[in-house]
Amino acid sequence: MNFINDLLKIIGDFIAGIIQSILGFSPFLADLVTMGLAAVILCTFAALSFMGLTYVERKVVARIQDRVGPNQAGPFGLLQPIADGIKMFTKEDTTPATADRWVYNLAPLVIAIFALTTYAVLPFAPGVVGTNLNVGVFYIIAIGSGSIVAIIMAGWGSNNKYALLGAFRTVAQLVGYEVPMLLNVLPVVMLTGSMSLIDIVNRQTTLDGNPGIPFIVFFPLSALIFLISGIAETARSPFDLLEAESEIVAGFHVEYSGMKFALFFLGEYVNALAVAFVFSTLFLGGYAGPILPPYVWLLLKAAAVFFVFMWLRGTLPRIRVDQMHNMNWKFFVPVSILHLVVVMALMKLFVTSPAAAQANGGILVTPIVQAAILFTASALVLIGSLAIAARRARIMRLQEEALVAQRRAENIAAVSA
Amino acid sequence: MQNVLNGIPLWWYLVVSSALFCIGLYGVLARKNAIALLMGVELMLNAANINLLAFWRYLAPASSGGLAFAAFVLVIAAAEAAVGLALVISVYRVTRSIDPEKLDQMKL
């Protein structure tokens, strides 16, 4: 047994052993206590990573925008998150007089709970997973919709028109982007034949004795759309319409201060990190990788994905509401459905297991060939749809420009007359 | 001689779902707001779902019948909510009221 590689599992077994034998609990109770401990550790990890991520994000975005970022608190500003935390703790905790008190005060709690429950099904290393749900992927998407509830609660409970506007935007955006997210998880689920995240990682790790291929190679289009809708789902820039400072002050959390505000912030970051983890698990092979221990690989991949998030945040301007909806309903959803149909047909036509070929017909190919075929199809759909979208966008832009020019001419004529 | 799973007899589920159904029924009959009425309907559909799935689990877990019916109920519930709320909003826009008792004219 490789000690370093199975470190997490060994620690887990050790603690479970202690609880069961020394404390003398029944196996069921010992399970319960171990599970509780694991949950506490996971939540702590998420909260700590939140502190770290705020620092890293501010540094990275500052670097992108040619600034320095936090550099006063501690060496390189490393103590900035702690300073922020102290500031949050010591701020006055206010509740608006006309707020719906129960709803208003529960909302931050709900968002934090939903953000943290996602981590229950993530496999961090072989055998290290909260619970191996056979509907893991489905669970993640379902739990993701929970943050919508929290945001609506905050928006309504604050009894503030900007907060309510933010909540309205949230519903439209988050419900909308769940659709392409689900549609693009489906190819992965179909190829694996299981919704369990562990099975999905295993399918990418080994394939009939050969080293597996990450699903991003099979379905580049799915990976791209999943990533973008993941950003939209966590309401990060450029999809931060629901808290756009310049339009609706801060959206749903405009009335919150102190620790309640910090909880919203935590929910946002923990959700974003969860999307990074899920993306790494679904499309980048999860904890699989050579030399380094598995959990390190998963963290590296998630960090890389999160870096892309920060990069986009530092570079792109916020998109408009109509652009956001048009992109989702007129581009992502139809393209995803088309992609799904194409991929489905190809998966039925080119099979890798002899048993399936015997049972349902189809051409028997090696996994590499299947991957190549699926990649080509997915990439073709991606390039084709992008080309069509680009053409359409150009036409629309020209029309808009013509309209603006016409208006301007009219105005000039009106003024001179 | 009971149908028992994990120490829970089947009739526990049936009683809970009956109670939920009747609460939903009261909501549908007694509420004065069309949206609250829809909520009552959703509760009733949920009660039906509990029944379907409990019967499936206790009596025929090897088949897929209960699951299929429960899935259809889910879809119907979603469809009902969509159409119902579209109607409510459209009516509210015209009459500024969603009290079913006041909507007694064929012509708006």
Add this chain to the structure above:
Amino acid sequence: MTIQQAIFILLALVILGSAIFVVTTRNLFRAALMMMLTFFGVAGLFVLLEIGLFAVAQVLIYIGAISILIIFAVMLTRGMQGMVPRNSQATAAAVVAGIIFFVLLLLFGPLRTTVDVARWPVISLIAGNASPRDVGGIQWTPAGQPIPPVPETYIADFGRALVDLNQYLLPFLLIAFLVDVVLAGAIFVARQRRPAEVIEDRQRQAEEAAEEAEAMRQAGMKPDAAALPEGAVASTADH
């Protein structure tokens, strides 16, 4: 009492308590939130039944979609907040619901602790000479026997059953068609009509009313004042 029983009782209390709150409260927004709690409780029951798929589907569809839709409608009809929660027939409704609950209790409740398929009248009727235990090719669990676990592959089996011509393909297609129709219908009904369309409509209505009045006058009758829609041409401001 096993731990599952304790969880069940807790969930039942949550479900029924929040459901009662939903149908009695005056604040519709809180009612919708409490309804979410009810749905969560029901999802918990599905977990106890070992049907993870439906627990998750319950969360995704009921909480993630239906409840949010309802909250959205509550927000859009803000003018209706705080009106009296009960209508004139509330007492009668409570009595009816109570009676139905009583009847259901007699049917399902502790008085009938077992459900045995073989004794169901319909089943024995269909079964005829065959054993009532394999009606419809389904293996029914006899009362009093241990309940078999859910098959490992129940999700895949369920999926296949939905697209199997001999099982549920037709209902599945019908449901899919229904959802399509509903989507289009909901959009059509809730669509905000453009002011131009509204004006056009009103003008047409006015013309029709005028024609009708003309026809009536020609027939020698007095034109009915009610036939003219109120403010037929003038009031388009509220759109």
